[in-house]
Amino acid sequence: MGSNLFVNFYETVAMILFAVGFTTLLLHKNMIKKIMGFNIMDTAIYLFLAVKGYINGRKAPIIVDGVTDTSAYINPVPAGLVLTGIVVSVSVTALMLALTVRLYRRYHTLNIDLISMRAKREDL
Amino acid sequence: MDFVCNFPPFSIIFCLACGIISSALNGRAAKRLSIALVSLVGVMSACVLAYTVKTGEAFIYVMGKFPAPWGNELRVGTLEGLMALFFSIIMLLSILGGLRALETDVEEARMNLYFVMIDLMMSSLLALIYTNDLFTAYVFVEINTIAACALIMIRANGHTMVAATKYMIMSLLGSGLLLIGICMIYDLTGHLLMSNIKEAIGVLAATGQYEIPLTVVIGLVCIGLAIKSALYPFSSWLPDAYGYSTASSSAVLSSLVSKGYIFLLVKVFCRVIGFDVMVGHKITNILFLFGILGMIMGSLNAIRQHDVRRLIAFSSIAQIGYIYMGIGIGNNAGLVAAIFHIMSHAASKSMLFICAAGLSEVSGGSKNFTDLKGAGYRNPAAGIGFTVGAFSMVGIPLFAGFTSKVYFAEAALTGGEAKMEIAMVTLAISTILNAIYFIRAVISIYTPRNEHFQNAAYRPAASMVFSIVLFISLNLLLGTFSYPIANAIGSGLFMFG
Numbered sequence: 001m002g003s004n005l006f007v008n009f010y011e012t013v014a015m016i017l018f019a020v021g022f023t024t025l026l027l028h029k030n031m032i033k034k035i036m037g038f039n040i041m042d043t044a045i046y047l048f049l050a051v052k053g054y055i056n057g058r059k060a061p062i063i064v065d066g067v068t069d070t071s072a073y074i075n076p077v078p079a080g081l082v083l084t085g086i087v088v089s090v091s092v093t094a095l096m097l098a099l100t101v102r103l104y105r106r107y108h109t110l111n112i113d114l115i116s117m118r119a120k121r122e123d124l
Numbered sequence: 125m126d127f128v129c130n131f132p133p134f135s136i137i138f139c140l141a142c143g144i145i146s147s148a149l150n151g152r153a154a155k156r157l158s159i160a161l162v163s164l165v166g167v168m169s170a171c172v173l174a175y176t177v178k179t180g181e182a183f184i185y186v187m188g189k190f191p192a193p194w195g196n197e198l199r200v201g202t203l204e205g206l207m208a209l210f211f212s213i214i215m216l217l218s219i220l221g222g223l224r225a226l227e228t229d230v231e232e233a234r235m236n237l238y239f240v241m242i243d244l245m246m247s248s249l250l251a252l253i254y255t256n257d258l259f260t261a262y263v264f265v266e267i268n269t270i271a272a273c274a275l276i277m278i279r280a281n282g283h284t285m286v287a288a289t290k291y292m293i294m295s296l297l298g299s300g301l302l303l304i305g306i307c308m309i310y311d312l313t314g315h316l317l318m319s320n321i322k323e324a325i326g327v328l329a330a331t332g333q334y335e336i337p338l339t340v341v342i343g344l345v346c347i348g349l350a351i352k353s354a355l356y357p358f359s360s361w362l363p364d365a366y367g368y369s370t371a372s373s374s375a376v377l378s379s380l381v382s383k384g385y386i387f388l389l390v391k392v393f394c395r396v397i398g399f400d401v402m403v404g405h406k407i408t409n410i411l412f413l414f415g416i417l418g419m420i421m422g423s424l425n426a427i428r429q430h431d432v433r434r435l436i437a438f439s440s441i442a443q444i445g446y447i448y449m450g451i452g453i454g455n456n457a458g459l460v461a462a463i464f465h466i467m468s469h470a471a472s473k474s475m476l477f478i479c480a481a482g483l484s485e486v487s488g489g490s491k492n493f494t495d496l497k498g499a500g501y502r503n504p505a506a507g508i509g510f511t512v513g514a515f516s517m518v519g520i521p522l523f524a525g526f527t528s529k530v531y532f533a534e535a536a537l538t539g540g541e542a543k544m545e546i547a548m549v550t551l552a553i554s555t556i557l558n559a560i561y562f563i564r565a566v567i568s569i570y571t572p573r574n575e576h577f578q579n580a581a582y583r584p585a586a587s588m589v590f591s592i593v594l595f596i597s598l599n600l601l602l603g604t605f606s607y608p609i610a611n612a613i614g615s616g617l618f619m620f621g
Contacts, residue, residue, distance in 0.1 A: 018304060026297055034293060041300045045307060052311045081259055081310070085303065088266045092296065095270055099277070099289050106282055112289065119282040 010051040017044035031100040031110045035093060042089040046082045053078025128175040129183055131168040132198050132254045135208070139165065139247030143240050151235025158239040159219060162246060166212035173205030177612070182619045184256065193320055199256035199395075203463070203616020206609075207253050207387060213598065214379050214470050215246055221478030221591035222372030225485070229279040229370040238278050245271040245376065252384045256318050258306050258396065261388055265302065265352070269295045272381045275373040276365050287364035294351055294361045301348030308341045309396070318395040329401045342405050345392055350411070353385040355448055356418030359441045363425075366437035367491075371481030374433065378440045378477060379470035386447055386466060390459065393451070394620040403454045412452025412543060416550050418445025423557035431491045432480045435561060436473065439517060442554060443469045449547060450532055453539040456617060461531035463613045468516065468524030468602050475595035476513035482506030482588055483569060493568045500569040505584050507569055509592040514562035516599050519555050524602035529555070531610065 005012050017040055024037025053075045061073040100110065107115045142161045146154040176182065182201030190196070219242065230238055248268035255261050269292070277288040310316055312334055313324035328334050351358040366374045393402050402408060422442030429435040447469070450462030480491070486502035487495045500507025516523035529551060536547035602609065 018300075022297065022300060025293065025300075031289070038296050038300070042303075045300070045304050048304070049307050049310075052307070077316075078310075081307070084259065084263060088263060092266060092270065092292075095273065096289075096292060096296075099273075099285065099292065103285055103289060106285070112293075116286050116290075119286040122282050 011048060014044045014048035014051065017041075017047065020044075029111045029113055031096075031103065031112055031115075034112070035096050035100065038096070039089065039093060042085065046085055049078045049082050049085075125183075126175065128171050129185055129200075131172050132200050132204075132208075132250070133185055133187065135165045135168050136247050136250045136254070139243050139250065143243035143247065146236055146240045146243055149236050151232055151239075154236035154239040155223075158242050159216065161243060162212050162216045162219065165246060165250065166209060166216060169205055169208035169212055172200055173202065173209050173612075176200060176202045176205050176619075180615075192317065193315065196260055197256040197317060198254040199318070200254055201616050201619035202612050203619065204253050206612050206616060207466075208250055210467055210470070211249050211253070211380055211384075212246070214474055215242070215249075215376060217591040217594055217598075218372050218375035218379070218474045218478065220587040221474075221595070222370060222375060222481060223587050224585040225371040225481045231280075234278065237274070241271045241274045241278070242376070245275065245381070249380055249384045252388050256395075257316050258309065258318060258321070259316050261391075262299070262303055262306055265299055265385070265388070268381060268384060269299065269352070272377055275376060276369045278373065279368070279370045281368070283364065283368040287361065287368055290361040291365045294358060298348045298351030298358075301344045301351070303348075305341050305344030305348060308337060308344070312337055312341065318391065321396050322398055325397055325401060329398070329404070338401070339405050342397060342402060342407050345397075346389065346407050346411065349385050349389040349392070350414070350448070353382040353389070354441060354444055355411075355414050356421055356441060356445055357414065359418070359422075359444070362441060363434050363437040366440060366477075367431065367434040371477055374437075375474035375477040378437070379474040382440075382444060383466045383470055386444075386451075386462075390451065390463065391620075393459070394617065399456075399459075408452045408454035410452075411448045412454070412546075415445045415448030415450075415452050416546060418442060419449065419550055419554040420445075420557070423554055423561070427557065427561045429561075430493055432483070432493060432496060432565065433477070433491050435565060436476045436480060439558070439561070440469075440473060442558070443473065443517070446528075446532065446554075449550070450535060453535050453543055453547065455535065455539055456614070457531070457535035457538055459617055460610055460613050461528060461535045463617075464531050464602075464606065464610055465528040467609070468528040468599075471524055471595065471598045471602055472513045472516040475509050475592065475599065476517070478588065478591060478595070479506040479509035479513060482584060482592075483510060485584075486582055493565070496569050497571045498569070500566075501572060502582065503584055505589045505592050509596060510569060511566050512596050512599055514566050516603070518559045518562050522600065522603050524599045524606075527603050527606040531606075 021037045021041025021044055025034050028034050055074045058074045061076040103115055104110060107118045109115060142157055146157055182199055185198040187196040244267060248264040251264040252261060273288050273292050276291060277284045309321060313321045315321045315324055354362045366378055393399055419442050422438050422445055426435050426438035447462045447465050450458045482503050483496055483499040483506050484491050487499050516525035519526045519529045536544045
């Protein structure tokens with residue numbers, strides 16, 4: 001059991017990073033740190049995918065020197081998934097940052113608890 | 125391949141295209157385009173539904189003509205057609221019903237952006253319904269989240285911004301879990317298309333290989349989607365998001381956004397992992413438990429509310445609990461009941477939000493029950509609509525909510541002894557709790573007081589009256605002619621395989 005952790009070193013790291021990001025996004029009060037947590041979480045997923053898609057000793061799936069045998073190349077699909085995922089997480093990050101800017105302008109704090117307290121006190 | 129088979133991709137692409145065009149139009153043109161678009165999608169979905177009912181089998185649309193293990197596919201059966209048709213009807217009626225409230229809540233200059241988001245929302249819902257590819261489903265889940273966040277915060281005030289932030293945080297947690305779950309499924313099976321995954325998982329389950337990773341995957345995907353669709357302990361963001369946004373947004377969010385995720389979960393159950401494998405991993409018991417908790421806690425919280433919108437929002441949590449309880453019963457009848465309740469809840473809840481906005485309109489914009497006293501007399505259409513919605517939620521015969529409760533009870537009878545007893549008792553308790561707060565609300569709006577809100581010149585918007593009338597007829601239709609609809613759901617689930 002323990003030796004598996006070393007064989008699958010990258011996957012282990014990816015899972016630890018995922019957990020770090022997830023807990024930061026869930027528990028941290030500071031909005032900017034929440035966004036950082038979200039990015040760590042997503043990047044950990046991309047690391048996991050990239051590692052799973054890599055096969056030791058093989059090359060990137062670009063045909064050079066006319067080698068068309070599939071056993072020479074790694075799986076290109078995870079790379080595509082990672083790219084798509086990056087696009088998604090960039091747009092979500094942009095949206096979250098925009099929200100944070102607006103909240104900061106209105107409530108002059110980044111602390112989400114303080115923000116919701118001040119919003120409650122504010123009369124609509 | 126018949127021409128009708130092109131309609132599902134057309135409807136998704138039309139929605140995306142209209143979203144892009146709307147960003148360059150002014151508010152009024154964007155509104156007209158959006159309404160026309162949703163109606164067109166409704167007509168196309170009706171054609172698709174009629175086609176699949178006629179042929180009696182599902183068809184697969186191959187995007188870009190790349191063959192099965194590599195390409196991207198849409199898969200359309202009776203259930204998908206039915207859901208698409210139903211979602212577009214609800215979307216159309218929600219927009220129409222909230223038009224006047226929209227004009228007061230949203231600045232004129234930003235009106236077109238609202239309809240951009242409506243178009244994107246429609247496209248992502250359709251994609252979630254039709255897609256046969258898990259990763260595409262994830263991408264559209266994110267589009268759905270972003271559009272929903274924008275729909276909440278388009279009414280620019282402090283409360284909606286905080287609500288949108290909380291919604292985003294919870295949603296991102298959910299989609300993170302969903303994404304890692306999907307990645308693990310890809311690693312386990314080597315496929316992203318649902319039908320291929322199911323074959324591979326069938327082999328894995330039969331040989332007992334990768335038992336623990338499979339359990340982890342099931343847990344991650346189910347919890348991720350449960351967070352996003354606001355199952356009880358993860359629903360802290362919901363009351364603010366539904367309570368403070370504009371009427372159309374609340375209606376769309378409560379009746380479509382969370383339901384889209386639940387439908388995706390049903391697809392994961394039936395088309396990706398396989399229902400027997402899911403039941404074998406006991407995840408249904410967990411969903412059942414949380415569903416039961418949600419039914420009780422949502423209603424208990426709703427009783428304490430003095431704000432009509434927040435009351436309806438808390439009742440949503442209870443109703444989501446019903447749906448998860450249905451899924452958690454763990455047999456086919458439970459799934460049919462859950463999907464039927466998706467429809468009946470969507471029809472009643474969006475009507476309640478629209479009517480609550482109509483009642484506030486004649487009570488000086490207040491949402492508090494003390495100000496709403498007698499609002500049912502001042503705005504009769506909204507009053508009747510609210511009453512019908514409340515009756516449906518409580519489960520009075522003839523209305524949609526009653527029928528879905530009957531289906532739940534029937535399903536529970538076949539779900540094993542322990543689950544049957546718990547489900548029956550909770551159904552009874554939850555019905556009483558629903559009755560306490562909804563009947564109180566109805567009595568409150570028909571208590572003749574607050575004469576100072578009297579305004580003889582008030583005329584409700586024609587679009588709102590139109591949408592309320594259609595909502596009521598839809599509700600009665602679901603309540604009285606449920607048999608063919610439940611039949612269609614059953615055959616659609618059978619097509620899921």
